[in-house]
Amino acid sequence: MKIxxxxxxxxxxxxxxxxxxREIKSKLLEVEFAFSGxxxxxxxxxxxxxDVVYVFSDINMPGMSGLELLExxxxxxxxxxxxxISAYGDRENYNKAIKSGAKGFFTKPVDFDxxxxxxxxxxxxx
Amino acid sequence: MTFINLVSxxxxxxxxxxxxxxLEDKLKKYLNYGMILAGVLAxxxxxxxxxxxxxxxxxxxxxxxxxxxIVNTPAFEEHKNLAITPLxxxxxxxxxxxxxxxxxxxYESIDTYIDAAGVFAFIWAVxxxxxxxxxxxxxxxxxxxxxxxxxQFHIAQEKKNELERLVQERTSEITKQKxxxxxxxxxxxxxxxxxxxxxxxxxxxxxxxxxxxEIKNPLNFINNFSELSQDFLDEIDEExxxxxHSSEVENIMDLLGDVKSNLGKIRHHGSRADGIVKSxxxxxxxxxxxxDPTDLNALVKEYSNLAFHGMRAxxxxxxVDIQLELEEPxxxxxxxxxxxxxxxxxxxxxxxxxxxxxxAAENGDYKAKVTIRTKDCGENxxxxxxxxxxxxxxxxxxxxxxPFFTTKKGxxxxxxxxxxxxxxxxxxxxxLTIDSKVGEFTRFSIMIPKKKS
Numbered sequence: 150m151k152i153x154x155x156x157x158x159x160x161x162x163x164x165x166x167x168x169x170x171r172e173i174k175s176k177l178l179e180v181e182f183a184f185s186g187x188x189x190x191x192x193x194x195x196x197x198x199x200d201v202v203y204v205f206s207d208i209n210m211p212g213m214s215g216l217e218l219l220e221x222x223x224x225x226x227x228x229x230x231x232x233x234i235s236a237y238g239d240r241e242n243y244n245k246a247i248k249s250g251a252k253g254f255f256t257k258p259v260d261f262d263x264x265x266x267x268x269x270x271x272x273x274x275x
Numbered sequence: 276m277t278f279i280n281l282v283s284x285x286x287x288x289x290x291x292x293x294x295x296x297x298l299e300d301k302l303k304k305y306l307n308y309g310m311i312l313a314g315v316l317a318x319x320x321x322x323x324x325x326x327x328x329x330x331x332x333x334x335x336x337x338x339x340x341x342x343x344x345i346v347n348t349p350a351f352e353e354h355k356n357l358a359i360t361p362l363x364x365x366x367x368x369x370x371x372x373x374x375x376x377x378x379x380x381x382y383e384s385i386d387t388y389i390d391a392a393g394v395f396a397f398i399w400a401v402x403x404x405x406x407x408x409x410x411x412x413x414x415x416x417x418x419x420x421x422x423x424x425x426x427q428f429h430i431a432q433e434k435k436n437e438l439e440r441l442v443q444e445r446t447s448e449i450t451k452q453k454x455x456x457x458x459x460x461x462x463x464x465x466x467x468x469x470x471x472x473x474x475x476x477x478x479x480x481x482x483x484x485x486x487x488x489e490i491k492n493p494l495n496f497i498n499n500f501s502e503l504s505q506d507f508l509d510e511i512d513e514e515x516x517x518x519x520h521s522s523e524v525e526n527i528m529d530l531l532g533d534v535k536s537n538l539g540k541i542r543h544h545g546s547r548a549d550g551i552v553k554s555x556x557x558x559x560x561x562x563x564x565x566x567d568p569t570d571l572n573a574l575v576k577e578y579s580n581l582a583f584h585g586m587r588a589x590x591x592x593x594x595v596d597i598q599l600e601l602e603e604p605x606x607x608x609x610x611x612x613x614x615x616x617x618x619x620x621x622x623x624x625x626x627x628x629x630x631x632x633x634x635a636a637e638n639g640d641y642k643a644k645v646t647i648r649t650k651d652c653g654e655n656x657x658x659x660x661x662x663x664x665x666x667x668x669x670x671x672x673x674x675x676x677x678p679f680f681t682t683k684k685g686x687x688x689x690x691x692x693x694x695x696x697x698x699x700x701x702x703x704x705x706x707l708t709i710d711s712k713v714g715e716f717t718r719f720s721i722m723i724p725k726k727k728s
Binding site for chain 2: 158160164167168236237257258259261
């Protein structure tokens with residue numbers, strides 16, 4: 150299973166790779182990274198990335214915001230699930246995200262246990 | 276000899292006339308008697324009824340007395356010169372009288388000379404009298420001028436007094452106005468300072484919120500990576516257990532233990548910083564939430580209870596007697612329960628922390644007690660949180676509500692609790708006052724309106 154993480158903070162990549170080290174090592178999980186909304190869309194458009202099933206995206210990013218990315222993905226790749234991650238746990242963003250079809254909404258600092266559970270659920274449902 | 280009496284008459288008449296009505300009655304009476312006497316003597320001497328000499332002698336005596344009186348009476352001071360006017364006439368007459376009395380023959384032979392002397396004496400007297408009149412007139416004029424001057428002086432004095440009074444009045448008016456202006460200026464200055472302070476705080480608030488957000492992301496990395504590294508160290512430990520034991524392996528395990536505890540420290544202080552950042556964000560967010568009618572007593576009960584159990588679950592629990600003195604029934608109060616519950620939590624937690632210090636300092640019969648009251652005050656509701664802790668010294672009372680001011684030691688407090696509390700109360704249009712007596716009690720009193728204005 151392949152997931153895509155979108156965040157303008159590059160260290161997120163290392164963090165996720167380390168967090169899901171075991172899962173990646175055992176090939177249960179494949180993780181892709183994009184550092185902007187546009188890059189994420191480009192990546193999803195490539196044929197070999199079509200198997201991405203889940204996107205986790207930050208909301209506050211320069212250029213395309215996470216919410217815009219969410220709408221784009223939902224219109225172009227409706228089969229892909231998307232969850233938002235935001236430093237601002239405010240109701241406004243939450244409502245927007247859910248309305249636009251986000252599956253989940255995580256606030257920073259990310260609770261990796263709940264994230265793992267979310268992914269584990271996906272894995273078992275597969 | 277009639278002449279002497281005429282002189283007397285003239286003198287008396289002149290004196291009487293020159294004084295007019297100013298003369299006192301007693302003197303006037305004397306002058307009248309003198310005039311009558313002179314008249315009688317003049318008539319008698321003229322008729323030649325004997326003894327003529329005696330009457331003539333009386334005439335001299337009368338004129339002598341008159342002159343004596345003129346010279347010696349203070350009231351006739353200015354007419355002193357008058358006394359010498361008739362002296363030559365009197366002298367000549369007296370001489371004639373005496374010569375006639377003792378030697379009639381001698382008198383016959385020098386009669387012409389005496390007459391001539393009489394004429395001269397008369398001329399002299401007239402001259403003297405004219406002089407005297409002139410002098411008196413001058414004196415009168417002088418007197419008049421002096422009187423006028425004095426009158427004018429009085430008028431000037433009165434005008435001056437009036438002016439002074441006016442000036443005084445105006446001065447006090449101006450002084451009053453000046454004081455009022457000064458007061459207004461002072462209050463304006465105070466308001467301005469307050470505004471500047473608020474402006475500063477507002478921009479500080481925005482800055483803080485900005486900083487808090489910017490710091491939050493790197494802080495998350497610090498916390499996450501240290502946590503991850505701790506997990507990895509656990510895994511490393513597991514792997515190391517599989518290697519046969521040697522002193523090198525022991526050494527590595529020791530070192531890794533230290534690294535792990537260091538990571539624990541990083542994690543601990545990272546979450547501390549995270550707590551501060553969260554409080555700062557809460558602070559700058561301000562009271563934006565909606566306000567709904569709320570059962571304040573229920574809120575107070577719930578959150579004081581929560582604070583108590585939170586305190587008991589944390590390190591350093593203390594034994595506290597919590598007394599609720601809640602007024603029942605209490606009208607519902609319009610407030611943001613999420614924000615306002617923080618107020619109760621913060622104040623009760625603060626009370627616990629203060630009393631913990633006192634318990635530590637005073638290992639004896641001290642029994643920690645927190646009293647929470649609610650009271651219906653008509654338009655407003657009063658909420659009091661009172662502890663019998665160490666109290667707040669006056670010098671720090673003002674600073675209590677300032678952001679980042681804390682008396683808690685080391686890493687215990689962020690210095691934002693009371694500041695946030697105050698902000699929330701202000702956003703409810705309420706007031707927070709602090710009463711305290713060092714060593715006895717601290718009481719936080721909150722007054723908020725039941726309804727939004």
